Amino acid sequence: MKGQIWETRPLEFWAKAKELRASWQNSIDAQKQVLGQGNIYFCDWQAAFPAIRIVEDNPNGAMISNKSSSFARKSRLACEIRGWGREICGYHNNCWGEQFLGYQANGEPFQYREFVIPFPCVCDSHAKRGQQCRDFAPVPQWMDDQCMYLGERDAAREAPMLDHRTYCTLREINDLERIFGQKFDDEKLHKLIEDHFLIEAYARDISYYMATTIPTPLSVKDLYSVYTIGGLTKVDPDETVKFWKMVRDEVKWRAENHIAAVGNERFRWIEAHPPSWHFLKYYRYMEKYGAVCLGSQYTHMEGGAQLEKKADGSIDRRDRLFYPKDTPLETREDAVRFFKTPDAREVKHFKIDEYIRPKAIQEFAEIMQADGAVLGLWRCGVGCTMTRKEQAMLLRESGLSVLEYEGSQPGDRTDLDEKRFLDQLDAWMESLGLRKLED
Amino acid sequence: MSKYGIWPECVWRSPEMNWRAARRITAGIDAGTTSTQAAVLCDGALFSYASLATGVDFNRSATLAMERALEGTDMTVADIHAMGRTGWGSANVPFPAQHIDEVQCHAKGGRFLFGPEVHTVVDLGGQTCKAIRLFDWDRVRDIMMNDKCATGMGRSIERLCELLEIPITEIGPRSLEVQTDPEPVSTTCFAFANTETMGLFGRPEFRAEPLSEAEVYASHLFAVAWRILGTIGKLQPLDVGDIQVYGALGFTGGLAKNPGITRRIERELKVTALESRYDPMLAGAIGAALLAG
Amino acid sequence: MSQGQRWKTRPLEFWAKAKELRADWQKSIEKQDKVVGQGNTGFADWSAAFPAITVIEDNPAGAMISHKNPPFARKSRLACEIRGWGREICGYHNNCWGGQFLGCQDDGTPFPYRRFVVPFPCVCDSHGKRGQQCRDFEAMPQWMADQCIYFGPRDARRDEPMLEHKTWCQLKVVNDIERIFGQPLDEEEYIRQLDTVSVVRAYAQEISVLMAQTIPTPLSVKDLYSVYTIGGLTKVNPDDTIAFWKLVRDEVKWRADNQIAAVGNERFRWIEAHPPSWHMLKYYRYLEKFGAVCLGSQYSHMMSGGLQRREDGTISGNWELEPKGTAPYPADTPLATREDIVRYSFGPDARYPYTFKIDEYLYPDKIVEFAGMMQADGALLGLWRCGVGCTMTRKEQAMRLRDAGYQVLLYEGSQPGDRTDLDEKQFFDRLDGWMESLGLERLED
Amino acid sequence: MDQFKQLVENRHAYAQSWKARTGGKVLGWYEPYFPEELAYAAGILPVRLLARHEPDDRSEKWMYAACYPARDILNQFLKGRYDYLDGMVTVEGCQWMYHAFESTLRSRPEFWNHYLFLPDYTDAPTSKTVLRSELQVFQEKLEAWTGRTVTDADLDWAIEVYNKNRLLLRQIYELRRAQEPVILGSEMMHLILADQVMDKAEMNEILERFLEELEQRTPHRDCIRLMLIGSETSDAALEEMAESLGANVVVDELDTGSSYFWNNVLPQKDRLMALALRYLGRPHNPIKDNNWRRRPQHIFELYEDFSADGVIIAKQIYCHLHGTDNYAVWKLLRERNIPYLFFERDTTLPEEETRLRLESFLTVVRQGATHVCGWHKTLA
Structure with a gap:
């Protein structure tokens, strides 16, 4: 590769990642499982039920946008004519248009959801997710809240919020047992909690190596095949832990041996939110300029906002709030309180971090040793757009070069003029004195 | 006034009808944003009509349209018993005419053009798209209009033809020369859509060779057709299943003469729209004449 | 001439025509080309004024199911019960709407799901809530x-x-x-439907008056039951309806003039308060063995719009007389707008249509007057466990009739369209006991 | 111009004169779930932040694809129109409003501010305790800011003034049920908007005088009766246009309209819990109507109660919350065969574009409106 400075090697975990992702898709089977819509975030408590399967619509919507534009268009139209506004998130319209059409992208009948659990998030689009089902049709449904307040942590204020969130999750689990008659395995929940914290630890290590090593052992396009495993796309918990350990080990080895994700890395840039899933090829296009993308707080979702710059300037794990490891978990309520952690706002989640600390993106850019940022301004999908322009101002204040481009939403290709976007990238790179390293 | 983006102006007179024998003569003027039509009816039958581009002044265009409609006949405006006016510039029509809202005119005009079996009349106007669902006895059951902005309407196709320097009459047929429709342009907002369409002519980044001219037209008109489908689909959608049209479908307005849009809508709805002997742009004026007085 | 027969009897000529019209109604509700709705259009069938709208009342359907197909009626009532409909709900309702949950009718054909619901206004709560099933x-x-x-005489202000x-x-x-x-x-x-009602009402009044005033009665209640819904609950073509009622009126008039009796050995006239158990009409014939003929109830005379006695003792239609009844608007009232037609259909009396139920509601001693008009000797009153409208004030009516010297027998059951709680054996023993207590033994033919 | 329209347009002058008169503080609030009684009890004038119709020239740099009210409120802050405010407070609700609040804080850090969390899940037993605790925190912060303690007597007085205000608003609102109402939709909307930007005690006196004035008024002639639902508005332009076309908006389900005053605070010993129950039990806006749906049923009840003939759904562009609720509302309106017109509003109401839609819709509605065609009252 022209202008290559570092050694590169193909990623070994790539095949395993594809296999796990495919197994998630095939394992959703309405015949053998009771399908629900919603998000259980990180601790995979659904696995403690014999045959309950909770499917998040984000990955499904993103996959449809990536694989079949014509079907995504038909699906969005089916939502629009029934009243869903054009400013509704693309994942939602892609995924739930299937419900109105009655068939999926591959032609098979749509697997209607039989219950809805909440998708608590500061993003209104998530908070109202599940409304489609x-x-x-009148399916069993539950609600929860992304508790929120501004400023430093206030334990007194968080006490009722922790009770509220525990009540909501407990009620979901108890009602699922009562309505669908499946026994909840409390012992297994303890194991799942441990897996959850293990995965977070491995993910944090990966983010750490990507941030502290030049050249970065992993670029964002590799991270995208990993970051949802065990998060948005849940597969067998044990396999998930083994997989994350394998990825952590490989990234650690690559970092120690200076194996670069992009051989000619000379410009590190970050994003604020997911890219257009139908247009991932712009990462390779930027790599022609030796510009490698380190991703966004979103892509480091698992590790998330868990790195910080310490007083001595070094980058290390962010100290977070946990109940002590040996806390006795007699009742189901104890287990639920334990995995929800004493932090009512769950600041580890990137969206909450952004919400409370708009300056979070400056810190992230510093941690990732980024030189620039490409921020998408999405016309719909409120959570992906809120405070975006303000973040651009903040990044410029901290010296980064920022490029903004417009589009509809990561899962909706309307309003993104690809030709014009590539021209913008060319102009941006040239303005930074970088020209294509034609190989 | 550019020559590419304007539908050719036309005048027509019924050769065999003797208007003096008519008991009741009515006329209708549709002063639209993009074009103006005048139609004269004798006892409910079409006697003469004229259609021209609206230009800058509604007042002048309406007067000109009525003059052309009556040109060559010895009929004058005074002979007309009752006159109706409709359209965006209806308030500027200088004749003593009764204002009638557009939806009623296009519903009535649609039944005149396509006969009583039409149940869904879609007006593809210069700035608004109106989908009207009718019952048998021209009772309007439901209406849906494009949400707000004029994206994908006559005005934007007019500007596109001027930019691409192709007559508005040819862009539709040329766009149908493709086997399969390429990916549509990402928006129909005519400011961005036009620049995106121009961009499609350039050397593509992620494609072997550039799009052919027909493919570029197809890409734009497919996006416009898809936008109009949204308005049609909102007329009482089913709980589950693809878009369904209620009864026979009829297109009126300027874009109805653009097969690049109407054929693509028919293909998606799996129906064939009704054809009419007369120019579909006249629906508003004919409806106003039938409803006048 | 059977034993104890005192008058000539003849088979009824209008019988075949009645069966035919009833069949027409049944076919009309099965035809799919119309939009089928649930509810009651009142006596004038305004739904006929729409090209393709049909309104079906569930009473006749429920009564028919109870009469023809008890096993299906049972299944249908169970289907309603398991979904929460109370067992004290009217039998017609449970018989008809169970089919909606089962998805089929009693003859196995798919259930004709309704597409709209018009009201069924009535003092009976069960009617008031009818349509809730769909x-x-x-x-x-x-x-x-x-x-x-409202109570008391007619008050124009109210x-x-x-x-x-x-x-x-x-x-x-x-x-x-x-x-x-x-x-x-x-x-x-x-307008044509409204005219039909006024013509049919006149005929029905004459029939009721003839039944009341003539001894022996030219028509008994079991004959009246094959007539009384035509043009009312079961609506057919207006011309056929008028022609049919004229045919019945003429035959009854001829029979009355020629002393042709419905029951040859009539020697005891008795009345009812409400419809009988539709699955057990045979008890009319059973009592006829004793020479006891039934003159029906205000219910079975519903098409006449109710009767009233004049000062001179003669009997006439309800609204001929002030102040209780009020004549409908004169026939030649100008009907310019749709609103005029609707006002004309209701007449000036807000409590119209004067069905038997309102009479009961407002004038509890109306049944004594009815018994007098029918020259009855006794009354047989059903106490129904469900169907609130059929049971309200029933015991009070029995007391008033006994005070007026009439012989009254009470028997218990569920509801005319629901055969549960009606012990037939016990019921017939009671009838025997009642007859014997009146000194009437069975006239074996 | 009716008196209330003037009050709304001079709201800035009014707030400044109130400060001069009373020496108290003025607090601007964004979200309709803000418990005003608490601030009022502390001697503060709570004022709803309403948008005007101006291009978002200054806020465009800060916000993208946000709804026009949020963009416009930030725009007015950046232009100094709200300099007289002493503080701002928002409640957990729509993200665009939070964005306006948060961006204003970055540009005007000197403003006193508070963020009050109110659960989206309003029905849980724990939701009540969460909100009560947040009210407690807010009360303590107010006391620190104003330097006076908020006693139970203050709270009782504030609750009594606000309940009286809601009662008066509801009495006037009920007059719109009449077949020939004495008050038209535009005047009622201006009245409710004025109520949200004024001192409630003063407003109660105005409303009492207005009620007497209404008794002398000759009723307006019967015409097409419309219901207005959709995103919040800060003017009555749409109602005025409907009136110019011979119709009248008789009922609305807007956050800035009937939902603002529909239910009362039921006093109880625990004053803060009384406030919590009121705000968790008020007619919900889309962000809080997440569990079993209440909005569609509430809309239908109002539609039937005020015997409207048709519904206008005016959604702000980019309003994702009403965009999400549209499906359930359209589905109900379709099932009940209620004619409705849907369109999107933006910074300004395009005159001709909206007149065209409204006029066509009214012609369709007029054909089926029973009280209009074939009813003995003669109609224009």
């Missing part, structure tokens, strides 16, 4:  | 109306807002049906  | 089953267009009531309310409700129904189903209302046909 509830308004379509 | 509305709660799935979302469909639905409208409401009221049976207006009538005025009630008439406005009734007119508004009916206008909204027809206007909305036009809007939603896109069928234009034919106002001429609406």
